Amino acid sequence: MTITRFAPSPTGYIHVGNLRTALMNYLIARKAGGTFILRIDDTDPVRSDEKYVDGIKQDLEWLGLQWDKVERQSERLDRYADAAEKLRSIDRFYEAFETPTELDLKRKKQLNMGKPPVYDRAALNLSTEERDALRTERGDGVWRFKLDQERINWKDGILGDISIDAASVSDPVLIRGDGQFLYTIASVVDDTDMGVTNVVRGSDHVTNTATQIQIMKALGMTPPEFAHHSLLTGPQGEALSKRLGTLALRDLREQGIQPMALLSLMARLGSSDPMELRSEMSELIEGFEVSSFGTAPTKFDVADLFPLTANVLQEKPLADVADQIADLGVPADLAEIFWTVTRDNITTLKDLAAWWTLFSEGADPVIDDEDAEFVAQAMAMLPQAPFDDTTWKTWTGAVKEATGRKGKGLFMPLRKALTGQSHGPDMSATMTLLQVVKARA
Numbered sequence: 026m027t028i029t030r031f032a033p034s035p036t037g038y039i040h041v042g043n044l045r046t047a048l049m050n051y052l053i054a055r056k057a058g059g060t061f062i063l064r065i066d067d068t069d070p071v072r073s074d075e076k077y078v079d080g081i082k083q084d085l086e087w088l089g090l091q092w093d094k095v096e097r098q099s100e101r102l103d104r105y106a107d108a109a110e111k112l113r114s115i116d117r118f119y120e121a122f123e124t125p126t127e128l129d130l131k132r133k134k135q136l137n138m139g140k141p142p143v144y145d146r147a148a149l150n151l152s153t154e155e156r157d158a159l160r161t162e163r164g165d166g167v168w169r170f171k172l173d174q175e176r177i178n179w180k181d182g183i184l185g186d187i188s189i190d191a192a193s194v195s196d197p198v199l200i201r202g203d204g205q206f207l208y209t210i211a212s213v214v215d216d217t218d219m220g221v222t223n224v225v226r227g228s229d230h231v232t233n234t235a236t237q238i239q240i241m242k243a244l245g246m247t248p249p250e251f252a253h254h255s256l257l258t259g260p261q262g263e264a265l266s267k268r269l270g271t272l273a274l275r276d277l278r279e280q281g282i283q284p285m286a287l288l289s290l291m292a293r294l295g296s297s298d299p300m301e302l303r304s305e306m307s308e309l310i311e312g313f314e315v316s317s318f319g320t321a322p323t324k325f326d327v328a329d330l331f332p333l334t335a336n337v338l339q340e341k342p343l344a345d346v347a348d349q350i351a352d353l354g355v356p357a358d359l360a361e362i363f364w365t366v367t368r369d370n371i372t373t374l375k376d377l378a379a380w381w382t383l384f385s386e387g388a389d390p391v392i393d394d395e396d397a398e399f400v401a402q403a404m405a406m407l408p409q410a411p412f413d414d415t416t417w418k419t420w421t422g423a424v425k426e427a428t429g430r431k432g433k434g435l436f437m438p439l440r441k442a443l444t445g446q447s448h449g450p451d452m453s454a455t456m457t458l459l460q461v462v463k464a465r466a
């Protein structure tokens with residue numbers, strides 16, 4: 026049974042970077058007919074906010090990434106305490122009292138001497154008396170996991186064979202001075218308790234994974250399979266971390282991006298499989314292969330989502346957008362033709378409003394000087410609204426007869442006079458929607 030999880034911290038909204046993690050874990054679970062867990066990593070009560078928990082769920086629902094169950098770390102603190110107790114009992118856990126400033130100083134010294142800034146384990150040498158004295162003076166210390174200083178190896182689903190020397194890694198702090206459990210131990214306990222079989226996360230977690238594998242082994246647990254995807258960069262390869270705040274899923278939704286445009290791109294971006302625009306999640310699930318993803322940073326350009334969104338919309342039947350069209354005030358009997366006419370001429374659904382305004386209130390005409398007389402003559406020949414799908418042909422036929430103009434010289438000035446634009450939908454269909462003609466003298 027395949028079990029995956031997406032484990033956001035509710036300290037902000039999810040963005041395109043997190044989405045990649047969520048989507049990969051979702052697709053792996055669905056492809057295997059397994060379980061996808063939404064795990065809320067809320068061990069930090071100060072930074073966690075319920076509004077983000079709700080926001081994360083809304084964003085995933087918008088995309089159709091439905092989870093099978095929700096777990097919350099804040100409800101599982103007893104389990105983490107048990108694990109901590111076990112680590113103490115096997116002598117793999119120790120209390121350390123250095124202040125952040127002291128640690129910083131140690132790191133600087135090490136760097137100055139050309140050494141890696143790894144915690145020196147000074148706390149291991151404290152006598153019981155020294156420890157008690159420090160505790161009285163400074164309060165409870167942090168608890169660090171004592172790594173076995175050997176190489177930690179695993180076969181990564183994306184990165185391949187990984188080998189990390191534990192001696193180059195600081196003993197991770199698992200419990201803060203105020204007693205708060207940190208993500209590293211919480212995640213280890215959860216992944217085991219919940220039977221997680223596959224963990225996909227960003228390559229910024231590789232060192233975490235090394236330490237988590239050791240903690241799991243120390244606790245007698247079996248590590249899941251790990252895969253670390255590369256991180257997203259901007260289109261020029263620039264770091265995206267600072268801009269991720271502006272790439273929140275809710276902002277993309279607000280801008281009119283369609284879920285399948287985003288999902289189709291994200292399910293393949295950075296992999297050797299071609300990106301194809303899909304209209305069904307099942308198609309994304311079918312072709313998904315985590316091992317196809319490369320290790321190089323993945324370039325992402327938010328601008329790519331707009332043409333993809335336009336393509337998604339072109340394929341949509343009226344039923345999918347009927348509510349939005351009705352909300353604009355389009356009468357039900359015109360909805361079908363309105364959608365047929367506009368869907369090839371929009372980037373996002375937000376563009377529909379402008380089209381409906383144009384049809385219902387009339388467009389500000391664009392009339393070139395040399396066409397002024399011709400347009401005036403043509404307008405005088407235009408019958409009264411409502412028009413139908415024969416109006417354009419009959420009218421332009423008569424105008425052609427009367428003026429001798431033909432082809433582009435005939436049609437373009439009339440299109441510009443009626444719609445204010447030199448391009449746009451088919452004019453026969455446009456006429457059926459046009460309620461007001463401002464160009465009429």
Ligand code: GLU
Nearest residue numbers: 032033034066208212226
């Ligand atoms: N809460 C962690 C994060 O958002 C989860 C990492 C993981 O997948 O284990 O970075």
